[in-house]
Amino acid sequence: MDFHSLLRKAKHGLEDLLTDETHSHTHDDAQCHDQDIHAETSANRYGSFAPRSTGHAKWYVDGASYFWAVSMALEEARESIYILDWWLSPELYLRRPPARNERYRLDNLLKAAAERGVRVNVIVYKEVEAALTLNSQHTKHALEALHPNIKVFRHPDHRPSGVSLVSGLQDLHSGLMNFSLKTFDLARASEDALKNLYGTADDIVLYWAHHEKLCLIDGNVAFMGGLDMCFGRWDTNSHPIADAHPGNMDDIIFPGQDYNNARVYDFEDVDKWENNKLDRTKSSRMGWSDIAISLSGPVVNNLAEHFVQRWNFIFNKKYNAQNPGKYQLLEAPPAHYQHAPQPLLQGGGEFFEGLHDRFSRHMHGFFGGEEGGSHRQTAAAHIQLTRSCCQWSLGVKTEHSIANAYIEAIKNAKHFVYIENQFFITATSDEQRPVTNKIGAAIVDRIIRAYQYGEDFQVIVIMPAVPAFAGDLKSDGALGTRAIMEFQYNSINRGGHSIIETLRNAGIEDPHRYINFYNLRNYDRINTGGAMGRAEHESGVRYEDARREYDERYQGSDYHGRGDSQYRRYQEAASRLTDPTWDSVAACYMDSGPDLRTIPWTGPLEAELDAFVSEQLYIHSKVLIADDQLVICGSANLNDRSQRGDHDSEIAVVIEDPTPVDSYMGGRPYTASAFATSLRRQLYRKHLGLLAHQRPDVPDRNWTPITHDPVNDYDWGSPADRLVRDPMDHQFISLWRDTARRNTEIFSRAFHPVPDDKVRTWEDYDQFFSKHFVIPGEPAEQAQEGYKQGKVDYGHVVRDEFPGGVEEVKEWLSGVRGNLVEMPLQFLIDVEDLARDGLALNTLTDELYT
Known part of the structure; x- marks a missing residue:
């Protein structure tokens, strides 16, 4: 089929723009009935290729714990390592700080494994170089040069x-x-x-990406979720965004390009450490909030089957002819777990109604109630692998079992649905084309049912304030970001067919009684105090120059050291100094953290005011939790690209853990699932600042693979836990909403971040944002003129708001708790088109942005 024929199909409103299929790929009910399209997967729940299985699951909130666990498993690998990633950085440190963990750089771990005979097979997405900075060619060449046992595939080829x-x-x-x-x-x-x-392949234009994240070791343990093993993903629960260490450069946590804020400068030439243009004495990094899991048990066999299917498909399509004899087909690994899955009743809700009766009576005494034990899993969880894949990505008929699982989970939810996702683009009806996934329709239907039957029901969605990375949303470079934002707002509360508009049209006067949207944001203080200036003076070396040589040492591949290095000279001078100034104040908004007003600072007070920085905490999670009983976790975003099946390739697992926890729901006793409720409570506590500050070098049992410690440690019944255990309790809802509102007010005054509800027009935008900040990338003359006018660097405190100086700033910021903020649903609401004003988005870019 030629391209003009494809365009004619798009103009006639056919749902499958880039293939010959006219199947919608998402459904109002959870099951698909088109046997011609999905004949090979229709027998299993959700239309998945994989049947319902069993296993054990362990969660990791944020990258520090997850990557530590992966590093342990990689060290223990004896047979095989299989990795799927959208982006993989060979120079990534899985443990921090790098100066004390050279052994745990990813390339060093994989080389050591290969040298002891482990077969390492890696599949990464082959990007369009003009569009993305992943440099998969560097990934392939760097890893394969380490040892013959390491093989790397890139797919698809763009021609x-x-x-x-x-x-x-x-x-x-x-x-x-x-x-x-x-x-x-x-x-x-x-x-x-x-x-x-x-480019094209098999008459399909290859706009879509391999987006899966999987690390499978010895066919025994699997790691998956939202985290690629690449730059910018490692982070702790506290999310420090300052990383200047003038007293000891070896305390740096984020070396080279790993210190990133794409709202200032995006990744550039990622094979070259020196192309990190971010001056960490002036700009913060952007924190990264994410979720991943490790799995053991029979479900690992399904993941191994999926990887082998992917590897062999790419081998037959590309590498058999391209490099004869260098690569081989993989055989499905032997099943390490032979026992059959336990039977499940159809539908998650029915299963857990039975769980209440079966476990509450027999195990309450064993656990001693919620406060009496650690809730060890006594039986394997019910786990099913789902995915998004099709002809271009896997050589199979289209499968969109992830979308089906999302829809069924929402429809079956009895009390609440909690969603954390990088995107939120969905449709309530066919009127919202080009968006076709109907997760939004499932949300609307479930809320209307709650309204009609007088049920208490809540949907909470947490997503990034800015879904891509533009710093100045008014710039031409932000057109793509604004396009995504327009689709998101049209999914939520604009455009005539959004979720909130549809609920109001159904007679629900206050949809926010049932559904609310939130973002995450945090602040920090860059340590540019007195010690940095003194060390620079005594050594004759600028901190940033010494830091760049530090980066060469720990990110470069050919560093051999120098006798009279700037790094060594600076370090020697710094070692002779004492300074009580903290390198980060992220602990101040966490549980039992110090009062910001008491944290010492040496140097001018004006410099301290300028040292405070803020940035959105970027949400990259892909998780749904329903009723504290069911969890969907994987790589799939909530948009058409991830959910349709014929666009990006994805994997996710549906976890239903029968281990009971005595809990509450809406003030009434309730039996929850240990896995689901502990993960949900951990997330709520992090966002509300009810977790303790997390150091990067103090692991605990939550930082180990599931094969070491089979369940998460969680402080059941602690004072902080009690505050979040009942997600439907009125006191909890007040705590959640009040915290979000207060944090929003604090950040809005201090840093004037956009989006903001005060900004309804572009004129508002100029007054609230543009007039206060020098934007990265501005011409030097324009930036200097901005400084003369009193502007500050993007992300810093707006001085005009604080006539009392830094003491007033600290007094104000000391009220922040956690990182939860309200999503500004009124941002630019009076602008008719965020992206299309003076711009002709075509049918293809519409598809790319959804």
């Missing part, structure tokens, strides 16, 4: 036509070298240009 590409882009730029999709210029590209840029 653009150079002549057509240049021709298609002539209207955008004077030359191809200036064209970059990294700044979302594709919003202005022609359809022919996009097709030629991405």
Whole structure:
């Protein structure tokens, strides 16, 4: 089929723009009835290729604990390591700080495994270089150079036509070298240009990505979820965003390009450590909030089957002919777990009604109630693997079992649904094309049912304030970000068919009684106090120059050391100094943390005011929790790209753990699932600041693989736990909403971040944001003129708001608890089109952004 035929199909409103299928790929009910499209998967629940299975699951909130656990498992590997990633950085440190953990750099761990005979097979997404900075070629060459036992596949191949590409882009730029999709210029590209840029295979334009994250070791333990093993993902529960250590550079946590804030500068040439343009004495990093799990038991066999299927599909399509003899097909590993899955009743709700009766009577005495034990899993959880895949990604008929699982979980929920996701683009009806996934319709239907029957029911959605990374949302480079935001707002509360509008049209006057949306944000203080200046003076070396040599030592691949290095000279000078100034104040908004007003600072007070920084805490999680009983966790975002099946490839597991926990729901006694409720409570406590500050080098049993410690340690019945145990309790709801509102007010005054509800028009935007900040990337003359006008660097405190100086700033910021803030649903609501004003988004870019 030629491309113009595809465009004619799009104009006629066919749902499957880029293939010959006309199947909708999401359904109002959870099951698919088109046997021609899904014949090979229709026998299993959700239409998955994998049947319901069993196993044990362990959660990890944020990257520090997860990557530590992965490092332990990699050290113990004896037979095989299978890795699927969207992006993999060989230079990633799985333990921190790097100066004390060279052994735990990913490439060093994989090399050591290969040298002891372990077969390492890696599959990464092969990106369009003009669009993304992943540099999968570097990943492949760096890893395969370590040892012959390491094999790396990249997929898919993009074969653009150079002549057509240049021709298609002539209207955008004077030359191809200036064209970059990294700044979302594709919003202005022609359809022919996009097709030629991405290339085709089997009559499919390869706009879509392999987005799965999986590490499978010895066929025995699996790690999966939202975390790629790449730069920018490692973080602790406290999310410090300052990383200047003038007293000892070896305390740096985020080396080289791993110290990143894509709202200031995106990743650039990731194979070169020196291309980190972020000055960490002036700019914060952007924190990374994420969730992952480890699994053991029979479900690991399903994950191994999926990996082998992916590997062999790519081998047969590409590497058998491209490198004859270098790579081999994989055989499905022997099943390590032979016992059959335990039977499940159809539907999660029915299963857990039975759980109440079966376990509450017989095990309450064993556990001693909620406060009496650690709730060890006494039986395997029911776990099912689901995925999004199709012909281009796996050589199979389209499977969208993740979307089906989401819809069924929402429909079956009796009390609440909690969603953390990087995106929220969904439809309530066919009127919202090009968006086709109907997760939004399932949410609307469930809330209307609660309204009609007088039920207490809550949906909480946590998502990034800015779904991509633009710092200045008004800039041309932010067109793509604004396009995504427009689709998200049209899913939530605008455009005529959004969730909130549909609920109001159904007679629900206050939809926020049932559904609310939140973001995350935090602050920190960069240690540019007196010690940095004194060490620079005594050593004759600027801190940033010494730090860049530190980066060469720990991120570079060819560092051999120097005798009279800037790094050594600075370190020697710093070692002779004493300074009580803290390198980060992230502990201040966590549980039992110190009062910000008491944290010492040496140096000018004006410098301390300028040292405070704030940034959105980027949410990358892909998790749904229903009723404290069911969890869906994996790589899939809540948008068409992840949910349709024929776009990005994804994996996720549905976990129903029968281990009971005596709890409460809406003030009444309730039996919850240990896995689901402990994960939900951990997340709520982190967002509310009810967890203790987490150091990067103090692991506990929650930092180990499931094969070491089979369940998470959780402080059941502690004072902080009691505050979040009942998600439907009125006191908890007040705590949640009041914390979000107060944090929002504090950040809004101190840092004027956008989005903000005060900003309803572009004129508001200029007054609230543009007039106060020098934006990264501005021409030098323009930036200097901005400083003369009293502007400050992006992300810093707006001085005009605090006539009392830094003491007033600290008094104000000391009220922050955790990182929960309200999502500004009124942001630019009076602007008719966020992205389309003066811009002609075409049908293809619509598809890419949804």
